[in-house]
Amino acid sequence: MKNQHPLYLVILLAAFGIPLLYLGWIYTNLPDTIATHFNIEGKPDGFGHKSTLIFTTLLLSLVGLGSYFLMKYLPKIDPKKSAGQNPATLEKIGLVIVVFMGLLNLIIIQSAVSNDFQINKFILPLIGTLFALMGNYMRSIKPNYFAGFRTPWTLENADNWRATHLLAGKLWVIGGFSCMIISLLAPAKIGWIVFTAITVIISIVPFVFSYRYYKKHQS
Secondary structure (H helix, E strand, O other): OOOOHHHHHHHHHHHHHHHHHHHHHHHHHHOOOOEEEEOOOEEEEEEEEHHHHHHHHHHHHHHHHHHHHHHHOHHHHOOHHHHHHHHHHHHHHHHHHHHHHHHHHHHHHHHOOOOOOOOOHHHHHHHHHHHHHHHHHHOOOOOOOOOOOOOHHHHOHHHHHHHHHHHHHHHHHHHHHHHHHHHOOOOOHHHHHHHHHHHHHHHHHHHHHHHHHHHHHHO
């Protein structure tokens, strides 16, 4: 982690280490069988041995850390080279993913600690927050092969990339905040239905927009 920003280093270590330390602290007090899957209403419908938490926690922590370093060093490995125009934004995106994975780990561990834990009331707002943060950064991402809406049309045209990501950024911010509010206020089942609908919309609309932009400016 040479030349690592001191604050970023603290955040990385905390997001990676706190879930592992927490799991180690409570592991012996956990029942041998824990909930490993929840239905649309947030109720457990799948169970397994508590040792699965060790694998899950390690996997999510490593995915978060790997995502951070991919974003940090993306300007050096991106074939388009334009990603190097905004290395600070890419690193912040990587940091957001690390923190997201750390918090997701804590939520999953806590769901094994308490049978009354309403996992939907934490996971959906967390994902909504991730959407909103990603949307905020999306308008600043330059064309690259790893991050953003990498359609055949955005990768071939900088104007298409810019217009698509301006639209996507707005959609993801609005969609993210909507997910947060609705999942906190509505019943779990409605929260999941709305979350799924919003996710589909903010994923498909930019793709369609990118194609239509290409067709409109084809000449």
